[in-house]
Amino acid sequence: MKSNVYECVIIGGGAAGMFCASKLAKSFYHGKKIMIIESGPRVGRKLALTGSGRCNLSNSDIDPAKYNTDDPDKLAACLERYGETDTCDFFENILGVVLEQKGSLIYPSTYKSSTVVDALRFYLADNNVETALKERVKSVTESNHIFEIKTESNKKFLAKNIVIATGGITYPSTGANGDAAGILEDLVDDSYFVPFKPALTSLTSDISGIKGLAGIRCRGEVKIIDHKGEVKAKSEGEILFTKEGGISGICVMDVSDVVVRMLDNGEEDIKAVLNLTGKSAGEIFQMIYIRRQMYAHRTCADALSGMLLRGITDFVMKKMGLKCDKMTLRELNDQQIAELSNLLCAFPVPVKGYGDVDKAQVSSGGFKLLRLDDSMQVKDLPGLYIIGESVNVNGICGGYNLQWAWTSAALAAEGISRNV
Structure with missing residues (x-):
């Protein structure tokens, strides 16, 4: 040779x-x-x-x-x-x-x-x-x-x-x-x-207000839900809100491959359901309920600052039609506490796209x-x-x-x- x-x-x-x-x-x-x-x-x-x-x-x-x-x-x-x-x-x-x-x-x-x-x-x-x-x-x-x-x-x-x-x-x-x-x-x-x-890329959404969360990180869980309400993928870990108006972080990237294939197959009404607390809704309800007893005179933003990031509290309460920096915790009734707890632990984010090759790992x-x-x-x-x-x-x-x-x-x- x-x-x-x-x-x-x-x-x-x-x-x-x-x-x-x-x-x-x-x-x-x-x-x-x-x-x-x-x-x-x-x-x-x-x-x-x-x-x-x-x-x-x-x-x-x-x-x-x-x-x-x-x-x-x-x-x-x-x-x-x-x-x-x-x-x-x-x-x-x-x-x-x-x-x-x-x-x-x-x-x-x-x-x-x-x-x-x-x-x-x-x-x-x-x-x-x-x-x-x-x-x-x-x-x-x-x-x-x-x-x-x-x-x-x-x-x-x-x-x-x-x-x-x-x-x-x-x-x-x-x-x-x-x-x-x-x-x-x-x-x-x-x-x-x-x-x-x-x-292993980010996901984008057109939900109002999400760009205001850019840079916020929290530990939680993401579930990908299809139009039938079926869970197609889930993961736990860090969630990061991006300046492009979407979500990233390790747990989001871990499920992104499934979302990319769903979107490319023409599927619609895909949601990323976020647990923004790392806890159950019942645990969050109990924590807010106790804080209402302890800090009733404080605004919701101030009273919940020890357990939630201000940006997340503001974002979720706005979706409820409430202002966390104007409303005291005393004014939050049991039904509203339950709704807030459920949203914090299962917040639906409609997914419209995904990060391109510059964003993918x-x-x-x-x-x-x-x-x-x-x-x-x-x-x-x-x-x-x-x-x-x-x-x-x-x-x-x-x-x-x-x-x-x-x-x-x-x-x-x-x-x-x-x-x-």
């Missing part, structure tokens, strides 16, 4: 691509030629932004049911074969990254994404993994079990195996554009792909998992592997999506090693 043929070319220098190259360099490819082709000026740009720059790289409680994919059984099997403990072992014992756990969330002890990016980058350099930067791939073809990769600058690379790790459509500033389908159009047709959509969609074998190889195209966000797998917040990047990358590296 000609010396200019690489054992493996990885297209995309993000989390999955760098990890796959590292696994190949460590376990299978000593002295072999490996290359990463990256469209940007450096590898790991999107990874550096992960978790607001802190890099929640995995979770000790990974649950396959909290992912969206076209093949749940295969996903569960993949996560079983290479999971959180395997990831932690590689980062700590091979890459030299000290890890720290906060609840079930796993971070580098520095709480800096740059620590993870540098560890991978240094390891690739130590093991002579080549990089071609500022090179966007435009096509991949195959002949006699050799893949030819062409870039927009008219460069060509040959490889026995290639790995597509181009990611999805989020963080377009890093060069991501979900171009896997375009790159592979000479090898597979559109039936292999689920269209990319934003996931990950994408849904990608190459169908059911079209891949257990090592992320395209079943009818030996030597072609798809990993990371390029695959139709996306999970909730909390290290789920990075764990999929590590898992799929490791399984591809293992499969490639068997084929050499």
Whole structure:
């Protein structure tokens, strides 16, 4: 075989691509030629932004049911074969990254994404993994079990195996554009792909007054209710009101993928029902009732300030036709306390849209998992592997999506090693 043929070319220098190259360099490819082709000026740009720059790289409680994919059984099997403990072992014992756990969330002890990016980058350099930067791939073809990769600058690379790790459509500033389908159009047709959509994103609403809550955060719960009144998704955690006139925060992002698919399917009358207190309506009723006994002379805004944020009290009471800064707690009767308690714990927000790719943390969609074998190889195209966000797998917040990047990358590296 000609010396200019690489054992493996990885297209995309993000989390999955760098990890796959590292696994190949460590376990299978000593002295072999490996290359990463990256469209940007450096590898790991999107990874550096992960978790607001802190890099929640995995979770000790990974649950396959909290992912969206076209093949749940295969996903569960993949996560079983290479999971959180395997990831932690590689980062700590091979890459030299000290890890720290906060609840079930796993971070580098520095709480800096740059620590993870540098560890991978240094390891690739130590093991002579080549990089071609500022090179966007435009096509991949195959002949006699050799893949030819062409870039927009008219460069060509040959490889026995290639790995597509181009990611999805989020963080377009890093060069991501979900171009896997375009790159592979000479090898597979559109039936292999689920269209990319934003996931882990904000939701927008046209309810009056919601923009006045911009910046307010509270801990609670969100339930997504369809036009039939059925609960389609729910999650607990932080709720954040956005300046665009909507809601975000971890629990909202966790259910956003369901909402995106509902809206894109033409469903209407979708509501996000918010518990803005983290407590039951009965508990809130009792708390307000006691405060009415203690602080009857105070305005509702002042009397409830110890349990509710002023903006939330004002917003909810306005929906009742009341002014929290003009009305004393003495004037609030039992029926109004019950109505206020119920609204605080089940406030309906009509959902009209969702944040675009600039607001989303990950994408849904990608190459169908059911079209891949257990090592992320395209079943009818030996030597072609798809990993990371390029695959139709996306999970909730909390290290789920990075764990999929590590898992799929490791399984591809293992499969490639068997084929050499």
